[in-house]
Amino acid sequence: MTKNLEQLVESLAAEAATVTPAPHPFMLGLKWVAAAALYIVASLAISGLRPDLAHALHNPWFIAELVALLLVFIATAFSAALLAFPDLHQKRALAFSPVVLFALFVVLMGLAWHADSPPAPLPVHSWQCTLTIMLMSMLPAVWTFYAMRKFASTHYHWAGSIALLSAFSVGALWMRLHEVNDSIVHVVEWHYLPMLAVGLTGLWLGKKLLRW
Amino acid sequence: MAEPIADLEALMRQSQNGDKLAYAELLRESAHLLRPFLAKRLNSSTExxxxxxxxxxxxxxxxxxxxxxxxxxxxxxxxxxxRLQDHLRTHYADQLHHAVDIAELENILPQDVTESGLSYESISGEVHKLPEKQAAILQFLHQDGYTSKEVAEKLGMTESAVKVAAHRAYKVLRQRLER
Known part of the structure; x- marks a missing residue:
């Protein structure tokens, strides 16, 4: 070992103190899911549930969409927790599981679009939904990134992207439970397509915020 | 006889409990473990x-x-x-910056030389005064008509390193010929 390395080892060892090991990523993910659930409930308590929710729940495509979105959210939350660890807690397949769920979600939305015949009327608004979802996602995004920065991600691009998508799914879930709207065209265009931009922004944000 | 393998997991657990000696041992063992991995992927021992x-x-x-x-x-x-990827990314990003500038300059500098009625033969005296590698690169590029990629293969260099060397050589030649 060179002199420089030996000096470094000695100085690092001199700084060694008892460290509290990080929580298991599953506990971390569970905490984020629980916090997001509380956030959605609290937001809906303030903003109100869509008045036709009971009727909407008779539509199997609406239920399938909600379930798929919920699964996407849960998978991204756990994946973000795994991606915050250098070795992905040695659960690589699980860390990248949201890819499969997103693929399923896309297929499901395609089928729902196909089944939407005659198409439900488009709402009068458009981009306002994207903006509102983004605003609703801000708080979950901030707490997820804040929590992830305490760990050591070696996949910061992916970690940022997944974290932001997870936060956006929270906003999207809230929106589907709040807004009176049955137009799948509108939902795809203004609720879910922006996820692509969000994912890309997350890649950049991950680099900026999760490098260590 | 092979060296006994330290129980790295146990050392790390002790280190997390604040054991300085175990921690120093763990870092030494880690350095020992990782050196061949890095050496295989990097050019110099300094790196x-x-x-x-x-x-x-x-x-x-x-x-x-x-x-x-x-x-x-x-x-x-x-x-x-x-950390290795981070290092390589930074290293190659620097090289790429260089390569872009050089690609631009390469288009301009040789033109200036030919526009003034100069050929490789007429300046070969100056070329031979250049450092050996730079002279060889210019000879391959301008006398023998090889591409940068072929020169790189011949001299066991990277293509961007050839371009960097050629660019430096053009610069020196230009200064000398303008005197």
Whole structure:
């Protein structure tokens, strides 16, 4: 070992103190899911549930969409927790599981679009939904990134992207439970397509915020 | 006789409990473990030492993310790979910046030489005064008509290194010929 390395080892060892090991990523993910659930409930308590929710729940495509979105959210939350660890807690397949769920979600939305015949009327608004979802996602995004920065991600691009998508799914879930709207065209265009931009922004944000 | 393999997991658990001696031992063992991995992927021993230092600092920063119930090696290799990629990305980004500038300059500089009625033969005296490698590169490029890629293969260099050397040679020649 060179002199420089030996000096470094000695100085690092001199700084060694008892460290509290990080929580298991599953506990971390569970905490984020629980916090997001509380956030959605609290937001809906303030903003109100869509008045036709009971009727909407008779539509199997609406239920399938909600379930798929919920699964996407849960998978991204756990994946973000795994991606915050250098070795992905040695659960690589699980860390990248949201890819499969997103693929399923896309297929499901395609089928729902196909089944939407005659198409439900488009709402009068458009981009306002994207903006509102983004605003609703801000708080979950901030707490997820804040929590992830305490760990050591070696996949910061992916970690940022997944974290932001997870936060956006929270906003999207809230929106589907709040807004009176049955137009799948509108939902795809203004609720879910922006996820692509969000994912890309997350890649950049991950680099900026999760490098260590 | 092979050296006894230290129980890295046990050393890390002791380190997390504040045992300084165990921690120093763990860092030494990690450096020992990672050196061949880095040496295979980097050109010089200085670079290996630099990256190894980065890795040790990263182990220190991230040691709370190690879970004592998991094997230590995948964790430490993940950090080493990450720091190595970071190093290579920075290194090649610098080279790429160079290469872009050179590509632009390369289009201009030889033109200036030919526009003034100069040929390789007429300046070969000046070329031979250049450092050996630069002279050889110019000869391959302008007398023998090889591409930068072919020259790189011939001289065992990277293509961008050939361009950098050629660019420096053009610069020197230009200064000398303008005098």
């Amino acid at each position: 290996v030492d630099d990256v190894l230092q980065e890795v040790l600092i990263s182990i220190h920063k991230a040691r709370h993310t190690y879970d004592g119930r998991r094997p230590y090696k995948p964790w430490v290799y993940a950090i080493a790979k990450f």
